[in-house]
Amino acid sequence: MKIVVCVKQVPGTTEVSIDPETKRLKREGVSIEMNPFDTYALEQGILLREKHGGEVIVLSMGPQRAELTIRESIACGADSGILLNGRPLGGSDTYATSYILSQAVKKIGDVDLVICGKQAVDGDTAQVGPGMAAHLNWPQVTYVSRFVESGPKELKLERMHESGSDISLVELPAVLTVLKDVNIPRIPTLKGRLNSRKVDITIWNEIDLGTDPEKIGLGGSPTRVVSTRKPDARDKHTIVLNGNASESARELVKILKSRIEL
Amino acid sequence: MKLNETEIADSYNDVWVLGEIVDGQVHKVTLELLGIARELADKRAVNNSKVVCLLMGSGLKGMETGLFYQSADRVIMVDDESLKFFNDSVYSSVVSRLIKKYKPEILISGATSKGRSLMPLVAVQIETGLTADCTGLDIDKESGLLLQTRPAYGGNIIATIKCENHRPQMSTVRQGVFKAIESDDTRTGELIVESVLEEEKRTRFTVLSEESYGDDSKINLHDANVIVSGGRGVKSAEGFEVIHQLANAVEGAVGATRATIDSGWISYAHQVGQTGLTVQPEIYIACGVSGQIQHLVGMQSSDLIIAINKDPDAPIMQLADVAIVGDLFEVVPEITKLLSN
Numbered sequence: 001m002k003i004v005v006c007v008k009q010v011p012g013t014t015e016v017s018i019d020p021e022t023k024r025l026k027r028e029g030v031s032i033e034m035n036p037f038d039t040y041a042l043e044q045g046i047l048l049r050e051k052h053g054g055e056v057i058v059l060s061m062g063p064q065r066a067e068l069t070i071r072e073s074i075a076c077g078a079d080s081g082i083l084l085n086g087r088p089l090g091g092s093d094t095y096a097t098s099y100i101l102s103q104a105v106k107k108i109g110d111v112d113l114v115i116c117g118k119q120a121v122d123g124d125t126a127q128v129g130p131g132m133a134a135h136l137n138w139p140q141v142t143y144v145s146r147f148v149e150s151g152p153k154e155l156k157l158e159r160m161h162e163s164g165s166d167i168s169l170v171e172l173p174a175v176l177t178v179l180k181d182v183n184i185p186r187i188p189t190l191k192g193r194l195n196s197r198k199v200d201i202t203i204w205n206e207i208d209l210g211t212d213p214e215k216i217g218l219g220g221s222p223t224r225v226v227s228t229r230k231p232d233a234r235d236k237h238t239i240v241l242n243g244n245a246s247e248s249a250r251e252l253v254k255i256l257k258s259r260i261e262l
Numbered sequence: 263m264k265l266n267e268t269e270i271a272d273s274y275n276d277v278w279v280l281g282e283i284v285d286g287q288v289h290k291v292t293l294e295l296l297g298i299a300r301e302l303a304d305k306r307a308v309n310n311s312k313v314v315c316l317l318m319g320s321g322l323k324g325m326e327t328g329l330f331y332q333s334a335d336r337v338i339m340v341d342d343e344s345l346k347f348f349n350d351s352v353y354s355s356v357v358s359r360l361i362k363k364y365k366p367e368i369l370i371s372g373a374t375s376k377g378r379s380l381m382p383l384v385a386v387q388i389e390t391g392l393t394a395d396c397t398g399l400d401i402d403k404e405s406g407l408l409l410q411t412r413p414a415y416g417g418n419i420i421a422t423i424k425c426e427n428h429r430p431q432m433s434t435v436r437q438g439v440f441k442a443i444e445s446d447d448t449r450t451g452e453l454i455v456e457s458v459l460e461e462e463k464r465t466r467f468t469v470l471s472e473e474s475y476g477d478d479s480k481i482n483l484h485d486a487n488v489i490v491s492g493g494r495g496v497k498s499a500e501g502f503e504v505i506h507q508l509a510n511a512v513e514g515a516v517g518a519t520r521a522t523i524d525s526g527w528i529s530y531a532h533q534v535g536q537t538g539l540t541v542q543p544e545i546y547i548a549c550g551v552s553g554q555i556q557h558l559v560g561m562q563s564s565d566l567i568i569a570i571n572k573d574p575d576a577p578i579m580q581l582a583d584v585a586i587v588g589d590l591f592e593v594v595p596e597i598t599k600l601l602s603n
């Protein structure tokens with residue numbers, strides 16, 4: 001099986017803030033990490049390779065330093081990595097990003113499966129996986145919570161919805177987005193770490209990818225962020241109840257009953 | 263589609279709501295969306311915009327009436343056995359074809375797992391933009407464009423997004439953000455029936471079976487007005503019993519922190535936070551939860567936050583509207599008892 005796993009490097013969300021002057025995201029001094037959801041996508045790719053043979057190729061679009069995230073993936077067990085990097089690729093929305101990533105999948109060739117995380121914790125859109133499925137014209141299975149059966153040509157999968165779950169069958173090639181419950185990601189081995197330092201990371205830019213200049217970057221993105229602001233502060237003062245349990249409970253029940261019918 | 267000289271924006275009008283069916287009924291979020299769609303269409307009166315609900319599924323007969331009551335001017339119904347289960351391939355082909363046929367100016371859907379699977383497929387198929395998980399929608403007075411507001415970076419930033427040169431302008435919208443308008447049974451509308459084409463049914467993806475939590479609202483965190491959450495302070499799977507009992511008493515759902523899921527005390531379907539669900543109930547009661555940022559990003563927009571914790575300095579106690587300092591195993595059963603009397 002030839003498996004492509006899409007991993008994104010994201011800022012630690014807890015530290016994100018807006019520069020009051022430029023109104024843009026502050027990037028300096030912010031820690032970076034692999035999008036936590038993508039660790040499950042990566043582990044699933046490795047598990048499938050262990051079962052069916054083949055290779056796991058990690059794909060990431062981002063700045064040069066996203067190479068670190070690719071090396072981290074290789075340390076965990078991916079075979080190789082490709083970084084999509086070039087000025088004109090910057091500023092892409094999910095439409096453009098999924099187009100660029102799908103062009104890379106086409107260039108790699110003979111890919112059986114693309115696995116993405118459920119969503120990236122910076123943009124929180126969950127749109128890139130489905131966007132790739134549409135650009136590739138492959139079927140998609142989103143919110144995968146369990147691999148019921150996996151054959152080399154077909155997968156039987158469980159998906160989660162808010163109100164339940166379902167079991168589906170998909171023919172490969174396909175695009176999946178996976179939830180946290182599919183597996184428990186492994187930690188890199190020492191050998192993996194050493195190997196990840198030596199491996200050459202392939203870098204492709206917009207020319208290598210043969211992308212349509214009209215469809216990439218800021219200019220190729222249908223959506224545009226027109227303004228950003230901080231969320232409104234919660235206007236509140238905290239009522240502290242620190243009496244004995246029955247007093248606090250009585251006080252709270254009063255508050256609850258003033259808010260909802262019970 | 264990208265607009266060019268021959269396809270001017272004016273040829274696109276109407277506000278479409280992509281309806282959702284859950285357990286044979288119209289989903290609450292669909293009714294909420296009809297409410298905001300009405301406002302948006304009224305603001306686009308220059309364009310003679312109508313509110314249109316696209317409803318797809320199997321066994322839908324008669325459902326249009328309720329949608330008319332909730333202000334839909336028109337319902338486009340696609341009622342077909344092939345739509346019984348949610349099949350992304352079939353659904354997206356039909357939606358994309360109907361968009362090309364009717365050219366809506368705006369298309370909104372619930373930011374449910376189905377909406378968030380279907381809308382990005384459709385957006386790419388018809389070449390337009392999509393804004394995820396909106397918490398605000400309005401029409402820009404000058405340009406007439408849809409202003410889409412959404413939180414990003416775990417709620418640390420609120421962004422406003424436009425889609426200028428492509429139509430329709432598409433967004434998914436969180437449940438509970440907008441209010442459904444009052445049902446008016448004197449309202450009627452126009453029903454248009456569309457069908458699924460044979461070639462649209464041939465897909466490489468099949469749903470074999472479906473399982474519903476049914477009325478187990480304890481898991482359905484999105485629909486709950488009240489969520490009672492347990493953290494590591496609950497100590498064990500058995501400890502969660504007091505949480506379940508309080509949730510029953512308030513007819514709410516049960517939430518949990520990642521630490522409790524990792525310990526195997528409760529299933530992942532209950533997890534709230536960065537790697538779990540984002541919820542926005544009227545009341546969130548956090549019991550034995552410390553309030554690490556990864557948990558807070560999933561619940562901090564709740565209307566009223568109540569924390570029960572032994573440690574008065576736990577971060578959740580600063581965020582809470584009501585902070586109860588105490589042992590949850592004493593306080594929580596006491597609350598349940600008072601409510602049950």
Ligand SMILES: Cc1cc2nc3c(=O)[nH]c(=O)nc-3n(C[C@H](O)[C@H](O)[C@H](O)COP(=O)(O)OP(=O)(O)OC[C@H]3O[C@@H](n4cnc5c(N)ncnc54)[C@H](O)[C@@H]3O)c2cc1C
Pocket residue numbers: 036492493494495496518519520521522533534535536537538539549550551552553554555556557560570571572573576588589590591
């Ligand atoms: C990438 C990443 C993603 C994550 N995603 C999530 C996520 O989606 N959701 C999530 O929840 N976490 C997430 N986490 C984990 C998060 O950082 C915290 O570890 C977790 O939320 C803590 O859970 P807790 O509050 O239950 O446990 P703790 O932090 O251990 O807190 C337990 C609290 O219970 C109190 N307590 C103990 N006994 C009692 C008692 N008898 N009565 C009253 N109070 C008591 C203690 O004072 C303490 O404050 C993530 C972490 C990472 C790194």
Ligand SMILES: Nc1ncnc2c1ncn2[C@@H]1O[C@H](COP(=O)(O)O)[C@@H](O)[C@H]1O
Pocket residue numbers: 006007008009035037038041059060061062094097101115116117118119120121123124125126127128129
């Ligand atoms: N720049 C990127 N490079 C590689 N993969 C990405 C990128 N952006 C998004 N993805 C993948 O798409 C998933 C969903 O991202 P998003 O739609 O941004 O929430 C992520 O979990 C990744 O698997």
